[in-house]
Amino acid sequence: MSALYIVQAQPNPPGKDASRRGQTTNHQLNEEWTEFEAVGGPVAVTGQSIAHLTFAGACQVTGQATLMTFGDGSLSQGRRLRLHTGRGTNAWAGNTYHMYLNKDWFVWNNQCGDRCTVTHQNRPIDSAGYAPNPPEGVLSRVPGTDRLEPARQLSYR
Numbered sequence: 222m223s224a225l226y227i228v229q230a231q232p233n234p235p236g237k238d239a240s241r242r243g244q245t246t247n248h249q250l251n252e253e254w255t256e257f258e259a260v261g262g263p264v265a266v267t268g269q270s271i272a273h274l275t276f277a278g279a280c281q282v283t284g285q286a287t288l289m290t291f292g293d294g295s296l297s298q299g300r301r302l303r304l305h306t307g308r309g310t311n312a313w314a315g316n317t318y319h320m321y322l323n324k325d326w327f328v329w330n331n332q333c334g335d336r337c338t339v340t341h342q343n344r345p346i347d348s349a350g351y352a353p354n355p356p357e358g359v360l361s362r363v364p365g366t367d368r369l370e371p372a373r374q375l376s377y378r
Contacts, residue, residue, distance in 0.1 A: 222261055223259065223260065223261040223262035223263060223264045223298070224259075224260055224261055224264060224339075224346050224347055225257045225258075225259060225264050225266060225269060225296065225302070225339050225346060225347065226257060226258050226259075226260045226339075226347050226362075227255065227256075227257055227337050227339065227347050227348070227349040227362060227369070228256050228257065228258045228301070228361070228362050229255070229256040229359055229360065229361050229362065229369070230254065230255040230256065230329070230337065230349075230351065230359070230360050230369050231252060231253060231254050231255075231358065231359050231360065232253060232255075232329035232330075232331055232335060232351060232355055232360065233253075233329075233331050233355045233356065233357050233358070234249060234252030234253050234357065235252070235357045235358060236249065236252075236357075237249075238327065245326065245327070247307040247308050247309075248307075249307075250305070250306045250307030250308075250324065250325075250326075250327065251305040251306065251307040251308075251309060251321070253305070253306040253307075253327050253328070253329060254303050254304060254305045254306065255271070255303070255304050255329075255337050256301055256302070256303045256304070256317070257296075257301065257302045257303075257304070257339070258299065258300070258301045258302075259296040259297060259298050259299060259300050259301075260298070260299075261298070262298050263295055263296065263297050263298055264295060264296045265294075265295045266291040266294050266295060266296055266302075267291060267292065267293050267294060267295075268290065268291065268341060268342065269290070269291050269339055269340065269341045269346065270287050270288075270289065270290040270291070270339070270340045270341070271287070271288045271289050271290075271304060271337065271338070271339060272285040272286060272287045272288060272337070272338045272340060273285065273286060273288060273328060273329065273330070273335050273336065273337055273338070274286075274330065274333075274335050274336050274350075276330060276333050280332065280333035280334075280353070285338065288304075288322055288328060289304070289320075289322060296318070299316070300316055300317070300318065301316055301317040301318070302317070302318045302320060303317050303318070303319050303320070304320050304321075304322065305319060305320065305321045305322065306321075306322050306324050306327060306328050306329075307321060307322070307323070307324065308321055308323050309321040331353070331354060331355060332353060332354065333353055334350060334351055334352045334353040334354075334355075335350060335351065336348055336349070336350030337349055337350070348367055349362055349367045349368065349369050350367065350368065350369065351368070351369040351370065352370075355369075355371070356371055358371065359371075359372065360372075
C-alpha cells in the first residue's frame with residue numbers, strides 16, 4: 222500500500238527563535254519543517270491532513286490540531302514533500318516539493334516534544350514523534366519505529 226511517510230523534521234531550527242523584541246523572521250519560521258516521502262508507489266494526497274499534538278500546562282496532551290489538509294494532488298514514489306511553517310511560494314527543488322503553512326509563529330512543541338500524524342478521513346496513515354527538548358537541527362526517522370531522533374544518535378547495526 223502506498224503512503225505518505227514522515228521521514229525527517231527540523232522542529233528546533235538552529236539559532237534563536239526570536240529577536241529581543243519577541244519577533245521572529247519568516248526565514249527562521251521556514252527553517253522549522255517536516256518532510257514526508259511517498260513510499261510503496263505514487264500517493265494521492267488529496268484529502269490527507271497533517272496534525273500535531275496540543276498541550277496544556279505541564280505538557281499534558283489535550284488533543285491534536287490539524288495544520289493543513291491537502292487539496293488535489295499526488296506525489297510519485299520516492300518524491301518528498303517538505304512542509305515549512307512560514308510563508309513562501311510552493312515549488313519543486315530537486316526531488317522535494319516545498320510547501321508553506323503561512324504561520325506567524327512556530328508550530329512544533331520543543332518543550333514537551335511533539336508528534337506529527339498523517340490522516341485520511343480521520344484515520345491515521347502514519348505518525349512519528351520526538352522527545353522533549355530536541356537538539357537544534359534535523360531529526361530523522363529511526364528505521365522500523367515511529368521515533369524521530371538526531372541522525373548522529375541513529376545506529377544501523
